[in-house]
Amino acid sequence: MAQFTKETSTTGAFVRQPNRFTARPEPEPGRYRLVVSLACPWAHRAVIVRKLLNLEDDISLAVVDPIRDEKGWRFPGTDPVLNIDFLSEAYRNADPHYDGRVTVPALVDTTTSEVVTNDYPQITLDFSLRWRPESTLYPEHLRDEIDAWIEPIFHNVNNGVYKAGFATSQEAYEDAYTALFAELDRIEEHLSTNTFLVGDQLTEADIRLWTTLVRFDAVYHGHFKCNRNKLTEMPNLWAYAKRLYEKFGDTVDWDHIKRHYYVTHHQINPTGIVPAGPDPQAWTR
CATH class of the missing domain: 3.40.30.10 (Glutaredoxin)
Known part of the structure; x- marks a missing residue:
């Protein structure tokens, strides 16, 4: 390590x-x-x-x-x-x-x-x-709301999975695990009545969350021990993630994602074996 x-x-x-x-x-x-x-x-x-x-x-x-x-x-x-x-x-x-x-x-x-x-x-x-100052991904009138989502998502989700995966003490791991799923539960509840995180449009906050979500079941659930739930077991988050996959799923490279995590992190996966699943076709069904 x-x-x-x-x-x-x-x-x-x-x-x-x-x-x-x-x-x-x-x-x-x-x-x-x-x-x-x-x-x-x-x-x-x-x-x-x-x-x-x-x-x-x-x-x-x-x-x-x-x-x-x-x-x-x-x-x-x-x-x-x-x-x-x-x-x-x-x-x-x-x-x-x-x-x-x-x-x-x-x-x-x-x-x-x-x-x-x-x-x-x-x-x-x-x-x-x-x-692109005309961009609608980070519009001025929504900036405070976007930032309010970005901050906890970074600490608890984006970086949270790494804090769980690279922890070298049980206490540090459990702290990260607890914060991660508390934040995912909060977002799951929010998405029960909202299509996006902020307003009715795609913003920077959604993109930042999504790049962690798309890797969750393939990598973070098992490799980083974030295993309370799979993304597919959180219905609102899963539906939301699939909707965004329709917009930019062509930017996902499953081979690069899985080979990097499972082959590079020798301290976590010393055998270097890359798991065969999950089925990427689930994202388009």
């Missing part, structure tokens, strides 16, 4: 490292390349927002191999735009002394091959605020 040693507290709780690169570049079509892993929920949200805001021609996309080893995220061959083999090279180009974990998503300057930002919460917001 070497790669997570620096992110484990003395009580055995997982504490995610802060984002080192937090610049907020002005829009310049063609200059920046979004580097993602299709396995990563934080990167997945950037892929979805880029797609929904029609930014594919403005910001190019690079997808790393789903298997991250001691060298970190690698490209499937030298990246033809950045001319690097590992994302870590772009990190070192920006800061030769960087010694933290190399994370995705990352926005990289194609003129210098330097990471500009790995600030995943801000990247998608800036796609709306700076690149």
Whole structure:
């Protein structure tokens, strides 16, 4: 579990490292390349927002191999735009002394091959605020409500599954498990009378929640021991997740998701066996 040693507290709780690169570049079509892993929920949200805001021609996309080893995220061959083999090279180009974990998503300057930002919460917001100010994903009149959902969803759900999965003490695990399902229960109740989290439209809050939901039964339920319920056993959340799958399910790569989690996390799954299920066709039935 070497790669997570620096992110484990003395009580055995997982504490995610802060984002080192937090610049907020002005829009310049063609200059920046979004580097993602299709396995990563934080990167997945950037892929979805880029797609929904029609930014594919403005910001190019690079997808790393789903298997991250001691060298970190690698490209499937030298990246033809950045001319690097590992994302870590772009990190070192920006800061030769960087010694933290190399994370995705990352926005990289194609003129210098330097990471500009790995600030995943801000990247998608800036796609709306700076690149597409007319976006309805983070509209000004709903911003306070969206933020009120984003905060607990991050702590208890998005990061909550990791806090359960990477806990090294029973107490830390149970704290994360309890907070996770309390939040999912709250959302389940909300969705009994609402189609979306905020108002009657898709927003940033929905996208952030959904990238965790879509991985829940395939990964977090078993691999991260978040096993009180499957997503399919929470009827309102399951129906909601399937509705959103109709909008951007084509951004999901089940092979990358499952191979990354089950093969990369040796401390959790030392055999490296990738489970055959669940059936992805359930999302379209």
